[in-house]
Amino acid sequence: MKRMLVVLSILMILVGCQSKSDVQTLFVEKDNKYALCDNEGNLKTKFIYTKYEPVGLDGYIVKDKKGYHYLAHDGSELIKAKKNVKLSALENIVVGQNKQQYTLYDSEGKVISKTNKKTKIIIDELPIVYKNKQYQVLDQYGNEIEKSKNKVVKVSVYHHRHVLICYPKKITLYDGLAIEKNNDEKGQFLTVKLSGTYSLLDYSKKNGYLLYDANQKQLVRVNHKGKVVFKQECDITEAHFKNNAIVATKDNDTYILSLDGKTYQKVDGYYYDATHYVVKNKQYIYGPHQFVSGKKTLDVDGIQINPMTNYVQYQIFNVYKRDQGYQFYKFNGQLAFKGSFKEATDFDNAKRAIVSKKEDQYYLIDLQGQKVSKNYQRIEYIGHGYYAGYKTNSKYEVIDKNGKKVIKDYFMGSKQIISDNDELLGVFNKSGTTYVYDLKENEVLFSKEGELTYKDGYFIKENHKGYYDIEGNVIYKR
Numbered sequence: 001m002k003r004m005l006v007v008l009s010i011l012m013i014l015v016g017c018q019s020k021s022d023v024q025t026l027f028v029e030k031d032n033k034y035a036l037c038d039n040e041g042n043l044k045t046k047f048i049y050t051k052y053e054p055v056g057l058d059g060y061i062v063k064d065k066k067g068y069h070y071l072a073h074d075g076s077e078l079i080k081a082k083k084n085v086k087l088s089a090l091e092n093i094v095v096g097q098n099k100q101q102y103t104l105y106d107s108e109g110k111v112i113s114k115t116n117k118k119t120k121i122i123i124d125e126l127p128i129v130y131k132n133k134q135y136q137v138l139d140q141y142g143n144e145i146e147k148s149k150n151k152v153v154k155v156s157v158y159h160h161r162h163v164l165i166c167y168p169k170k171i172t173l174y175d176g177l178a179i180e181k182n183n184d185e186k187g188q189f190l191t192v193k194l195s196g197t198y199s200l201l202d203y204s205k206k207n208g209y210l211l212y213d214a215n216q217k218q219l220v221r222v223n224h225k226g227k228v229v230f231k232q233e234c235d236i237t238e239a240h241f242k243n244n245a246i247v248a249t250k251d252n253d254t255y256i257l258s259l260d261g262k263t264y265q266k267v268d269g270y271y272y273d274a275t276h277y278v279v280k281n282k283q284y285i286y287g288p289h290q291f292v293s294g295k296k297t298l299d300v301d302g303i304q305i306n307p308m309t310n311y312v313q314y315q316i317f318n319v320y321k322r323d324q325g326y327q328f329y330k331f332n333g334q335l336a337f338k339g340s341f342k343e344a345t346d347f348d349n350a351k352r353a354i355v356s357k358k359e360d361q362y363y364l365i366d367l368q369g370q371k372v373s374k375n376y377q378r379i380e381y382i383g384h385g386y387y388a389g390y391k392t393n394s395k396y397e398v399i400d401k402n403g404k405k406v407i408k409d410y411f412m413g414s415k416q417i418i419s420d421n422d423e424l425l426g427v428f429n430k431s432g433t434t435y436v437y438d439l440k441e442n443e444v445l446f447s448k449e450g451e452l453t454y455k456d457g458y459f460i461k462e463n464h465k466g467y468y469d470i471e472g473n474v475i476y477k478r
Contacts, residue, residue: 056089127142164209337369
């Protein structure tokens with residue numbers, strides 16, 4: 001196995017690699033204080049920091065009794081602490097703030113801009129600099145995206161690459177992906193005929209952009225040419241594309257919209273997209289409930305719907321049939337397959353549901369209702385298509401979605417599946433020892449006495465006594 005490449009790659013993710021020195025570092029903890037350490041276990045600082053915050057892949061903002069500092073990966077101080085100045089990260093920019101006075105630094109600690117008599121800095125999702133009667137919007141590295149004499153009223157950024165700039169009479173959308181596609185350093189700009197203080201909630205290569213103005217309470221979809229597809233008045237906090245629809249939420253309320261905006265429906269039962277959902281009867285537990293499937297609606301009674309609003313991945317969901325038990329239905333109101341169960345879960349992302357017909361006899365079924373595992377006292381889904389099948393109250397074996405035992409051992413205690421950099425790791429405890437498995441090879445990578453927790457590409461032993469890479473090599477130990 002190509003372990004060396006994997007270890008190096010994960011250590012790069014661990015806290016990043018400084019471009020100039022190639023120093024790989026992480027923060028280790030002792031008595032609730034942090035110190036910077038390299039991957040060979042050498043401390044680059046003392047245990048003096050009460051908290052730390054990474055700035056991109058280039059450095060860290062730290063705090064000690066003197067105040068806030070900015071450190072390079074080798075522990076050197078790029079920005080020294082100043083009285084009453086708080087440092088924070090804004091993308092790859094360090095922001096120094098003293099009341100309403102700001103100083104912007106790049107990731108090397110060099111000043112980009114600062115507040116003075118001629119310069120005003122506004123901190124939004126990206127910095128806005130007003131100078132010489134012009135508004136300048138900076139990108140995540142402090143470079144200029146756009147400059148205009150028109151007032152910038154709002155800046156929003158999505159996943160570091162897509163930027164929305166709001167002016168009083170128009171909106172500019174900046175597509176950073178165009179840099180990769182067209183080798184264009186400035187990216188691609190779209191002008192949208194909208195007026196307001198919009199935030200960029202989501203982006204899809206297929207469906208375009210979702211914008212929301214909390215002041216106007218208006219959700220807008222914009223296509224890749226900058227054309228407004230629809231405007232919808234609604235009071236929401238989040239919205240995103242899902243399947244061939246848009247799902248919006250606020251608190252415990254969920255709304256589903258069609259891509260053209262013509263369908264806007266509050267849902268309180270199961271839903272798949274804008275044309276497949278269930279509306280619960282608010283007066284009677286057993287219905288009739290309204291099932292919507294495309295252009296057809298059907299009232300179904302005698303069943304109880306899950307009290308929570310749930311998204312389903314496969315248009316199959318379980319209900320409680322009065323006097324019979326749990327059954328699986330489709331949105332057309334028909335049974336997905338025959339059979340009733342004493343207990344049942346919804347289908348997970350591995351296309352499996354956990355069911356039982358008798359006490360202490362749980363098993364997995366597929367989308368056709370076929371049994372695919374043997375009986376267990378109980379089954380827990382761990383993630384990524386793996387399950388813990390309990391043979392007793394505390395003793396379990398690890399099985400895959402087809403019910404196959406994947407590790408020739410049993411475990412008792414904590415369990416976790418980790419997906420990182422194309423690696424799939426299983427972390428299981430037995431008799432006070434933690435075992436870390438490569439689930440692609442189904443072999444032990446290493447084991448350590450005590451509990452291990454996984455964080456940002458490495459393992460931490462209980463009470464922060466040791467830090468290890470994914471092969472069990474010691475990064476730092478005390």
